Amino acid sequence: MSAYDEFARRMARINDLCCVLNLLTWDAGTQMPPGGAETRGQQAATISAIAFETFTDPKTLELIRAAEAEVAGEDPDSYRRRAVEQARQAYEITRRVPAEVVSQLKELRPVTESVWARARAGENFAAFAPYLERMVELNRRVADAMGYDEHPYDALLSRYEPGLTVSQLQVLFAELRAGLDPILARAKAAPSPRIDFLTERDYPEEAQRAFALEMVQKFGYDLNRGRLDPTVHPFEISFTRQDVRITTRYQRRWMPAAVFGAFHESGHALYEQGADPALTRSALTTDLLDFYAVAGVSYGLHESQSRLWENLVGRSRMFWENHYGRLREYFPEQLADVELEEFYRAINRVEPSFIRVEADEVTYNYHIMLRVEVEKRLIEGSLKVQDLPEFWREQMQSLLGITPPNDRLGPLQDIHWASGTIGSFPNYTLGNVMSAQFFEAACRQVPEMEEALARADYRPLLAWLTENIYRHARAFLPDELLRRSTGSPLNTGPYLRYLNRKYGELFPG
Amino acid sequence: MSAYDEFARRMARINDLCCVLNLLTWDAGTQMPPGGAETRGQQAATISAIAFETFTDPKTLELIRAAEAEVAGEDPDSYRRRAVEQARQAYEITRRVPAEVVSQLKELRPVTESVWARARAGENFAAFAPYLERMVELNRRVADAMGYDEHPYDALLSRYEPGLTVSQLQVLFAELRAGLDPILARAKAAPSPRIDFLTERDYPEEAQRAFALEMVQKFGYDLNRGRLDPTVHPFEISFTRQDVRITTRYQRRWMPAAVFGAFHESGHALYEQGADPALTRSALTTDLLDFYAVAGVSYGLHESQSRLWENLVGRSRMFWENHYGRLREYFPEQLADVELEEFYRAINRVEPSFIRVEADEVTYNYHIMLRVEVEKRLIEGSLKVQDLPEFWREQMQSLLGITPPNDRLGPLQDIHWASGTIGSFPNYTLGNVMSAQFFEAACRQVPEMEEALARADYRPLLAWLTENIYRHARAFLPDELLRRSTGSPLNTGPYLRYLNRKYGELFPG
Known part of the structure; x- marks a missing residue:
């Protein structure tokens, strides 16, 4: 051998x-x-x-x-x-990272998660604060042990997105705010679309599941190597490319949760199912820092694929022009009096809200900017845990113009910090930015792409993504993949062009 | 420490x-x-x-x-x-057992199982024969490495039932035949009960599942630490006493498969769920020879519990006097014209047949006697694999008076040998014998037992079994458990008394 x-x-x-x-x-x-x-x-x-x-x-x-x-x-x-x-x-x-710090983080995790769950339910940030302080301190020790050039937060960022730095994020977020603020202003000024047919009518789970499964199979999700189950917090997970499972959550009075949840997770799953078979059971399908079996190269790149299939494909006008008729066959009574245009506007409503995971495409990024600012300050020591709720309220007001009435709708909403994870939030916005960059390149490079999408044929898109991203699994870094497949490093141009086109039409202002 | x-x-x-x-x-x-x-x-x-x-x-x-x-x-x-x-x-x-033999057995197993599956489908014993020869040879090497006093088969028997020997089995089987032959003769002479309402009517799966789950929870199966799923070949399996799962198989035109399958597996599960919590994650809940997590001390003892709950409880007249009304609520149309007595006779029909897993309580043991004779002869070398089909036909004729028309209904029906398992078959009959021995002792020792069973209260029975068997997990050998709880070593008396009473009433002869 x-x-x-x-x-x-x-x-x-x-x-x-x-x-x-x-x-x-x-x-x-x-x-x-x-x-x-x-x-x-x-x-x-x-x-x-x-x-x-x-x-x-x-x-x-x-x-x-x-x-x-x-x-x-x-x-x-x-x-x-x-x-x-x-x-x-x-x-x-x-x-380099002391085993003692790793084991403390591991031991603290279940304890802190359960303290957090109780603190959230009781809207009691003070109960959570000492545990969060300990998590911040341990993360700071990890950062110091790993080493960094400019900022300790850089070390943590690189665990989830190799090469990402605070200074890069500052440029990125500045560009995004400049582009997003005008869209948000127009959205706020526009009349609210009707959503009564989603919130006030009953959508049986079985039909939600059947429709979602039918659609994700159209995307290319292979049920011979996958399955869809219900769960509380939706996720995708794989045990080699041969067995990649997705989950979603059903709400009888908010059908988009299950459908877009399944689209989102199927994007993650397509990435995993698309890895080169030669990389099965290899270092290139294993996160050796976190001992997690995964073909996706980074959190951000993985998220770019869930967002691409969920939003750029699944929330597009073209998609619903093709499939709204089918959705109506599953829900004939619920959607009897709902025009395609009304449905499309309902699932693309833009409105500032308190909860990140329920935010729309536009406001979502503001939630991330806030969290990244918090993480950076906590790690560098310029923000004390006890001052976090106040800082959160100020930032929400300044970013989105709303102030959460309690900490459950504020800094207690996410589990990440309770799990000891600091540095992973930027990847949700990186995913948004990259999703549009990849999508634009795919449409530019494959002349028949838009025509294929217009007739609900997702094979050319999946083929391009597989060829340029999925098959390589973790062999190339995000920056390498972006340059090789789109010709440029990470840039906000395509994402802002996409949002301006889509929401410019919805909110002409 | x-x-x-x-x-x-x-x-x-x-x-x-x-x-x-x-x-x-x-x-x-x-x-x-x-x-x-x-x-x-x-x-x-x-x-x-x-x-x-x-x-x-x-x-x-x-x-x-x-x-x-x-x-x-x-x-x-x-x-x-x-x-x-x-x-x-x-x-x-x-x-003692050479690593090389163990790894050959392991490697050969999936290959042989798939050769067997094809051979069975094609009724082609010759295709399977060379693989079976290899399995016999490897098992003989295991036996020789383990060592034995009288017979090489004893070494293999002891892997599944510590202490069991060929000479013990010979006495046991002689006693059983002497007791079973007259019952079988009377059963053959009796008129067949009607079973049309089971084979010709449609029983929806969901109702089968609901009824089975309702009953096994009455037995004491704890769904907080378990669940029931559909599968092809039903089994029970545990990951500590805290998570003990059962499976069953649904046939719309043979509802007893799912119901008695679930009863059977729940008996296994009660054993596992009943282990002393102090023995969780210990040597006494681990089969260290086969690296299998299990609280039951032997295959035979485990089977005694599945048989006890399936047959002595679940196929008893008393059980159906209590629960037939409930079954009819689940299947009002299917059972509208079926009296309790008719139902009871249908699920206790006795009739020689070719397939072991479909055999009734009485003829089942003959299937085991045949297999044990085959295993013993193969291991000692007095029967050649090529002569097995002929030997099988002769034995079936002499034991049950029927001759299988092909090898699929003969020596190709069970997966055990294809999996390399030789020596585990006796445990099904040992389970039958022990189930009655435990049940009789429980009824004798707990005065209120029969009255409790008569009002469908299974708690005293579960309590006795837990106290005397389940809680000890693998701490005591089967013989120790029998002597400590029933006062005698393994004996066929209670089992034959049980069968004579039950079938004496059904077939007065």
């Missing part, structure tokens, strides 16, 4: 362990009876510990070194070289 | 791995999309290899030795001593 093959064999074992961890998570979120929670946690901790021990074993470093020697002369873009390089980088970072 | 605690910590890790393996199996049998099969197999192989490596690591022997020293002076019946003893025994057996 060659040195590379031995290295690959160890990576395959680690990927198997990560896939198993993902299955434990999926099962816990969709199937497990409540009584199983405690021992499930112990099982996950054991598998996670074994993955960590296997990866940090000195033998792994030997295997990496031997593989490095073997692939040294090969094409720097080859999957083999990339696999070895990424394993080396992850090994170095894992070695 | 004490030596015992360190030992227990390692056992907890191994149990976690076994629970995870069980979850991979459950998911593959109930949820996994077809495309996931290959990588799922790789994931299971990895977890299984890690469990094996962890258990056979020389460090485990050190931990066992240190724990042995620590518990040496304790009560020989204490859980701590039993846990250490069993780990030691499993360690010795695992060390």
